[in-house]
Amino acid sequence: MPRVMKGAVPSPNIWNTPQVYELENRAVDPDGRADAAMSAVRPRTGATVVDIGCGTGYHLPSMSATAARVIGVEPHDDLVQLARRRCRALPNVEVRVGTAQSLPVPDACVDVAVARWAYFFGPGCEPGLAELSRVMRRGGAAFVIDLDATRGAFGRWFSRSVPAYSARSVEAFWERQGWRSEPLDLRMVFERRADLEAVLRIEFTPAVAEQAIAETTGLEIAYPNVLRWKRF
Ligand SMILES: C[S@@+](CC[C@H](N)C(=O)[O-])C[C@H]1O[C@@H](n2cnc3c(N)ncnc32)[C@H](O)[C@@H]1O
Numbered sequence: 545m546p547r548v549m550k551g552a553v554p555s556p557n558i559w560n561t562p563q564v565y566e567l568e569n570r571a572v573d574p575d576g577r578a579d580a581a582m583s584a585v586r587p588r589t590g591a592t593v594v595d596i597g598c599g600t601g602y603h604l605p606s607m608s609a610t611a612a613r614v615i616g617v618e619p620h621d622d623l624v625q626l627a628r629r630r631c632r633a634l635p636n637v638e639v640r641v642g643t644a645q646s647l648p649v650p651d652a653c654v655d656v657a658v659a660r661w662a663y664f665f666g667p668g669c670e671p672g673l674a675e676l677s678r679v680m681r682r683g684g685a686a687f688v689i690d691l692d693a694t695r696g697a698f699g700r701w702f703s704r705s706v707p708a709y710s711a712r713s714v715e716a717f718w719e720r721q722g723w724r725s726e727p728l729d730l731r732m733v734f735e736r737r738a739d740l741e742a743v744l745r746i747e748f749t750p751a752v753a754e755q756a757i758a759e760t761t762g763l764e765i766a767y768p769n770v771l772r773w774k775r776f
Contacts, residue, residue, distance in 0.1 A: 549619035551643040553664040557746040558599045559620060568743045569602040571732040572767060578689055579606070581728055581771050582658065586685035591655035594679070596644050596672075597662040601627025601637075608637045611656070615649060617642045644672035647679050654679045657686040665690075667717040680776035688772040690714075692727065695768035701756045705748040718772055728769040737763060 546559070558565040573579075582588075589610045595603055598616030600623050608614045608631070616631070616639040618624045624641050631637040642648035644664050657676060659665050665672060665688045676686045693699045693711040703709065718725060734740040740763060745753045 547621040549641065549643050551645050552619035555597075555599075555620075555663065558623065561746050562600050562623065562626060564742045564746050566600065566602065567734070567739045568732070568746070571734045571739070571743065573730045574733050575731070577730055578660075578728060578769070578771065581726070582656070582685075582687050582773070585687070585773050586656055586775070588656050591684075592653055592681075593656045593658065594647070594649060594654050596647070596657060596659040597664060598627055598639065599623050601630045601639060603658070603660065604631050604637050604639070605634060607658075608634050612636065614638075615640060617644070617647060617649075619643045644669065645675060646671075647675045649679050651678050652681050655681055655684040657684070658689070659687070660689045661691070662688060666714050673721060676774075677776070682776060684776045686774050686776070688723075689728065690770050690772070692768040692770040695727070696766050697756070697759060698765065698767055701744075701748050701752050704755075705752045721774075723772045723774045725770050725772045728771040730767040730769050732765045732767050734763045740765065 588607065590612050592613045593607050593611040595607065595614065595616045598604060598618045601616050604614050604616050604627065614637045616627050618627060618639065619642065621641065624639055627639040631639065640648040644659065657680065680686060691702055693702045693709060741757050744756045748756055
């Protein structure tokens with residue numbers, strides 16, 4: 545039985561099938577748009593960066609290339625081990641067990657915080673936002689990258705899979721918190737059709753996944769996201 549910290553939001557895609565989630569991460573954003581959009585707001589060069597909910601640490605090595613220091617935070621013990629193994633040769637990366645609501649970092653030491661595909665940042669995440677206020681240094685910026693459920697076939701498949709999700713409530717929540725947002729038009733590009741289908745099957749309910757597979761020709765899927773951020 546894997547050990548998961550209290551307060552973690554279940555993330556069946558990466559918790560149950562990290563190897564398929566790895567295929568998804570490899571396919572997403574071949575154009576580097578997410579990193580370019582974040583760097584335009586707050587460059588990472590020389591920064592202390594925290595990746596909140598870092599999963600298997602897929603994004604930690606690329607962050608460590610320009611940052612002074614990178615800290616991955618993840619509540620799922622097995623994923624922490626995978627992230628540590630991935631980054632063991634990188635002296636400026638460490639992975640800590642923790643949650644967004646109780647970040648294992650001291651006050652005012654973070655220049656850039658990133659939470660990517662992080663269900664735990666949305667309505668009700670005020671404790672996590674309070675933690676960001678505690679750990680962010682003046683001049684820093686925190687980012688949340690999320691699927692935009694209001695756009696495209698991907699948004700439609702997501703809304704059918706998670707009917708209780710209200711994109712309007714999520715948007716209203718972030719507006720109330722004073723965060724800014726902009727559309728982030730990403731794409732997933734796969735090398736093999738089997739990988740594309742496996743990823744759709746971990747993202748959606750079985751019926752919706754089969755529908756998504758039938759509606760998708762080739763190896764590419766448009767993946768409309770939204771980038772949210774706040775400066776500190
Ligand atoms: C969909 S995965 C994304 C992983 C990673 N950001 C990536 O892009 O590969 C969401 C991750 O958030 C973690 N998570 C869930 N609840 C959390 C919380 N309360 N605080 C921090 N991380 C959390 C999960 O364990 C999972 O690894």
